[in-house]
Amino acid sequence: MAEVTMRIWRGDASGGEFAAYTLAQNEGEVVLDVVHRIQATEAPDLACRWNCKAGKCGSCSAEINGKPRLMCMTRMDSLPEGPVTVAPMRTFPIVRDLVTDVSFNFVRAQQVPALLPPPMPEGGYVMFQEDVERGQEFRKCIECFMCQDVCHVIRDHEDNKRHYAGPRFFIRYAELEMHPLDQNDRREYVREEMGLGYCNITKCCTEVCPEHIKITDNAIIPLKERVVDAHYDPIAWLGRAIRRKKKASAADAAVQPTP
Amino acid sequence: MTALESSTKVQLGGRKGGPDQPTLRQDRWWVQPVVTVSVLTAFVIYSTWAAFQNANYYVGANAHRDLISPFYSPCIASSCVAGSTHGFVLSGWTLSPALLILIFPLGFRLSCYYYRKAYYRAFWWSPPACAVADGHKSYSGETRFPLIMQNVHRYFFYFGLLFNVMLTYDAVRAFHQPGIGWGVTVGTLVLVVNAVLLWLYSISCHACRHLCGGGVKSFHAHPIRHRIWKALTPLNAHHMNFAWASLIFVALTDVYVRLVASGVLTDYRLF
The missing domain is CATH 3.10.20.30 (Beta-grasp domain)
Structure with a gap:
């Protein structure tokens, strides 16, 4: 044998x-x-x-x-x-x-601002199939934390754990940002407090995911593009200035809804 | 109370398991970075050489053809050879016309989400491969200058679309052979394939997918954008393939036009 x-x-x-x-x-x-x-x-x-x-x-x-x-x-x-x-x-x-000891991940999970839906309408909330399907992929996550493990931002640079949430939580943020009932705007929060800019798209998280979630293509990059909308795009700046619309700050997003 | 205030603090430090060595991987993880460095370096060397040549980039009426290299199109400098311009000319520019325009496709590819992965791994070793130690002691990612400028990718995408329109126009023009009439030559097909690959590379771009529909909160509220997003998503899955195919083919297109323009090759008329 x-x-x-x-x-x-x-x-x-x-x-x-x-x-x-x-x-x-x-x-x-x-x-x-x-x-x-x-x-x-x-x-x-x-x-x-x-x-x-x-x-x-x-x-x-x-x-x-x-x-x-x-x-x-x-x-x-x-x-x-x-x-x-x-x-x-x-x-x-x-x-x-x-x-x-994977408790780093549980701390980061506590820091995700919860879903903030509008007041319940008569007849309850309604979500349509195409919006349900969009977030379904992210809910396959089994929290094995291998994406966190392989991410060089924290694997090789311990100090970055201070200001970086990691791929597992970026899929959570993406899911919330793509939720049609959510009224919270976490884009500045993800940029300032959760360190989305530290991710340099090397796709190792996607490569190791046992659930084959397209973490980079379907969560991190769309999240980065939403941050560009909110923070970096000069035409969006101009649009907000003309409409006198205030950008949601990281502190605004971090406020938890009252249960 | 905010989510940050109510959470416990992240604890740093603690001894990590496993030996202190760059990687425990036993496979040939270094092959991919080596291939990336080789192909991208070869492309940069060739395109720089071609851009400074300022010759043999256009096959015109003398040869009964209308073929222009994608490195020189749109040819907008006053130094452009006769017949190669599209009407607008920037007077006073006597250097190679390619130097005026290559910055835009270069910026599009440099800030592309796929190429970022490729060159951060292969050239910057950040990291060289998954679960292989980062080549740098400190790391700030794309949070500081110059890498924070990667966030302007969508603007290079917009410019890229303009170039695609010009190169498509060039491909259509190539169907007309001056003095002969309409027909198809090998050069025509080369320019058409080049334009198609560049369109596929552009519309499969992550920024395009976001701008067309990915940025909405509710697909149900935006059915047309949802349909566009659904159509682009399968293309986006092949963005890497389109990135390599279009990069290599744009160089091959320049090689073909250069060889025909210098008389080394004859551009055969197929029908």
Whole structure:
């Protein structure tokens, strides 16, 4: 029976190193299966986060042979011959082994100004199919945070976490900005407070997304173009000046609606 | 209370897992940047050389043809050769006419969302490939000058449309061979394909998609813009392919016209 060598990062905040485990490779296995077999045999203290084993919970994100991937959706027979390297996500602080502290993302989620619909009309809100379909793609996000992990803005520049939300939240902002019932204008907020301008469109977030969301083409670039409308376009400046229309500030957008 | 005030603060620092090395990738991630650098460098060298040549960019009535290189169209300088202008001439410009106009297509491509990805990765190493360490210690993206100027892309798009109209006009003019009549030559087809590729590149542009319909809050309230947006979206998915195809073909078109104008090639009449 064929054997495979897994090089798995073992360690915590005090340091770590790769440990090699050689074991039989069974047909049809995914990386998470092999990690579980290592847990069950050679290394019961190996820490990894997982839940659904079906690519829907977004828990088992790791870097397999250097690329962010879901362990449960990466078939062993899809990997090239030779040892398989499994490391924790690089962007977030390590907790232990393959488990990282992704709380940065939960803080950014708290900072998304909520939907601000108009007062409920008689008969309730109405949304049409074409407007529903537009945001559907963004709601496929399983929050695996691999797009955040691969984004070099925060992966390689820790300081940028101060003023950058990251691709996962840009799809949330895009979804809200494209919502026909939303009356909030987050364009300045996204530019000033969430650092949309730091994104340089290298599309790595799109490449790693397990849900195949076109993060860059359908969320980030449309959001950038909306920011151009609101902030950079001189003809839009002129239009606002003629109509004496005030641009919504970042502070205006950040105010949460009263429940 | 605002969303920022009510949230907890972002915590920085903390030891990261994995070894301190630029990448753990084992595949040939460097192939794509190498190809991008090679093709774009070759194009820049060729187009600079061609722009400074100031010769062999037009095949005129003497050869019973009306073919102009896209690098020199619209030819608006007083130094343009006879027959190559479109009526308007900027007097006093004695340098190559290409230098007057190439800034616009150059600006369109430099600020293009696809090319940004390509050259930030390949030339600036920011990052060279996904999950490969950034080549710079600090990074401010497109928040400061000069990169903040990428936000004027839509204006280069508008200029690009004007150029497409001119190059389409050139392609139509190429169907008429002076002294012979209407017909199709290899040169005609070259100019037509060039114009078609440039149109596809322009209308598949992300700024175009936004301006035509993507910018609206409700598709239901703007049905015509929604239909245009729906038509452009599949083209936008191929923007990268159109970007490369149109870039390479515009250079090949210049090569073809140059070879015919210098007498190396004969522009065959097909029918």
